[in-house]
Amino acid sequence: MTSPNPSDHQRPERAADSSLAIELIGINKHFGPVHANRDINLAIKRGTVHGIVGENGAGKSTLMSILYGFYTADSGEIRVNGVPHAITDSRHALALGIGMVHQHFMLVDNFTVLENIVLGAEDSALLRPTLNKAREHLKQLARDYGLEINPDAIVENLSVGQQQRVEILKALYRGAETLILDEPTGVLTPAEADHLFRILRKLREEGKTIILITHKLREIMAITDEVSVMRQGTMVQTLNTSDTSPEQLAELMVGRRVLLRVEKGPANPGKVLLDVKDLIVSDDFKVPRVKNVSFQVRAGEIVGIAGVAGNGQSELLESIAGMRDQLGGTISVNGNVLSLDGDDGAKRARDAGLAHVPEDRLRMGLITNFAAWENAILGYQDKYGSGLGLDIAKARETATEYMKKFDVRPASLDLKTANFSGGNQQKIVLAREMERDPDVLIVGQPTRGVDIGAIEFIHNQIIKMRDAGKAILLVSVELDEIRSLSDRILVMFDGHIVGEADPATADETELGLLMTGSHPDRVVTEPGTLPEHETPIQQTLVQMSPKNNAGRETN
């Protein structure tokens, strides 16, 4: 890439009278043998929300990283306000008015909002003048864009949605005219996502340009003006959002027709296979997270657990899988109560006929340093070989079979698991847990970080398990997923199951209210036993929820 002139580190005095905020022309980027971006052309109009969609590995993040100065393109040109620039690093990008809000927030948890905002943008060695200036500036930004936030709050006490607002404020404080948001709603509740979209619309009204990277087509339809679709490193097409449909976008992303709706017949529940009674579970810090939870899952049904992340679902799932000490209650699989002594409860749960697809495949479900065939037997290693020896040939046979059946790519037994894409890693986990013919399958976030094409496949596999008469417990933060897969929905809030809903009739607002513990008709818990909101997220959720006060007072 050729640098036109060295002085363009300064922002141009006046924008060229072009209507384009950003132009990318003929961008190419290689990582070793991988051609991550192939002759990408992209024009983004000023004052619009421009969506970029594509499967994992389509090259969206690479492209945005080039624009934000993390990578340098092998060839091609970037024009900001019509002027070509060679963006060298993110500082340079910021100076050109390009800001980025990352998927994983880059905040110092124990700093205040104000301190986070000025971090790296201090005017002098003394902090006080910068802070005072920032406080004023922040007030104005809050007025202009509806980004109200307490500047003196400690970041770790904020909800995820509020932390995201701090990230946006950080970029605006540094003078961003164009804002890149990478998968901004992945961690938000529906209410928080709505709030974010209100902010984005406000920003657009004020003339800011927004680039939104997401895989949620619904959001693209809801907020963007134009949308660009990427596939395998190329830019497939840029469309006016009003002229397209989710079906068309999905087809462009994957390259074939995709069913966005899960097709399933009615459930046919049989006998109770999973029976949870009065379960109490605490987290690693001995704080109770699951409080007196009871429910049953029958053969041939999928029970979905909806809830905002951090309300006890993870602990519930891990506890049923035998991985957490219980303070009370029982879990029975197939009529047998699981004993959970020692730290190998997972083995006994498996022996009782339970399979577990964990929420976080990298942390728990896979050993990323292992070859694919080794992960294909994780948890079932004792079934391979009699005596001490490990029957490697048999394990590889199993792995070959799984890879074929679940179409894992590349179908390489010896490839390190870390080198598979997220979707293919997830397929390895699913194949391993499903192909064992368990009676009970508990699944956490089955499609987190998985491509749209693979999502369809995974959903169909789960339905197939149900129709084969298995009891399935599904935990997901994707409300759409819960609603389309489940036969019954249980809503969890603050460690309690606060309600049950029929996925066919439940509407999103109602579920949203249940999930935030603020449904006026439902009592969260017995009066007097409601603990002080011990986690910041619950606190803020309560504060944020509009009906909260009414709901509380009826308690």
Place this chain on the structure above:
Amino acid sequence: MNTLPRWADIALLPVLNVVLAFLVGGLIVLAVGQNPLEAVGIMLYGAFGYGSGFGYTLYYTTDFIFAGLAVSLAYHAGLFNIGPEGQAYVGGLGVILIGLALNGTHWAIMFPLMIIVGALFGATWAFVPGYLQAKRGSHIVITTILFNFIATSMMSYIISRQLKPAGVNSDESAPLEAITRVPQLRTFIDLFKNSPVNLTFFLAIAALIFVYWLIWHTKFGYAVRSLGNNPVAAGYAGISNQKLIMIVMAMAGALAAMVAVNNVGGVQGRLILNFVNGAGFVGVAVAFMGRAHPVGVGLSALLFGILYQGGQELAFQMPGITREMIVTIQALVILFTGAMGDMLRAPLARLLTRAGATAGGK
């Protein structure tokens, strides 16, 4: 993140590190006015050139293999065992106790007994830090280091106050009878002249093969590697982290204790104060340089055997080079292969990627 091909990771990188260490060592030799090439020649001759020297090299290698395996095995379970020094020392107590109890029995019976009892003592010593790690969360690095100190004090007391026979001046136990001692190879092969290498050497080779088999071809090894790579996933797989930590540490201690069979049973025929003499610590370097792989451990143990034996020869032959200089060179090898072992990784990966791209016709 650049990654190296397996062959480069296992073979090329360690060799480059050693070469680098010797280059810097050569500069130091040059700085004291000696000829580095001549020094290397003397070192190699001392290590391989004649039967007795070669025997000494193999004797040291035996020690380092066991200590290296003790570190490597634990390392695969994610445990950094710094304690082979103390584990070997306490293992020596087991070896001498069973030896003295059955003094005069033929070595064919005593060799396996010394292995078993020595292993039991070493295992027990290493089990305690393992227990503290598993049940109490006390960090294994801290506890194994402290256990080295405890072993030193405890063994000093036992040797000088309990085992030392009346009328002996030096701090050592009563001797084993010749027939009870592990036979030295020179009794079978003339080549080894008066060197101490003994049957324990073959035990070390067997241990290398055993550990390889254990780690990569057994269910136990699968569990160990699961634990070492991702303890949460190991728990998910139904593997009891706590039990495994204790078992692995006990096995590591048993391996370290074989150093005592080599020394107490095979050479000294008695328990001498501080007989381990740093071999346990060298094991840490050996394990790191060998990337915790038995083949690598075997090769790096041999390298350190050469450094030890050749180094003593060098100190003897070249008066300009003192004993401290030898230690410096050994330290350089540890520095470049252990602490700075990954220094060349990134440049090497870049170089290989570029070479690969060129070969690929780009």
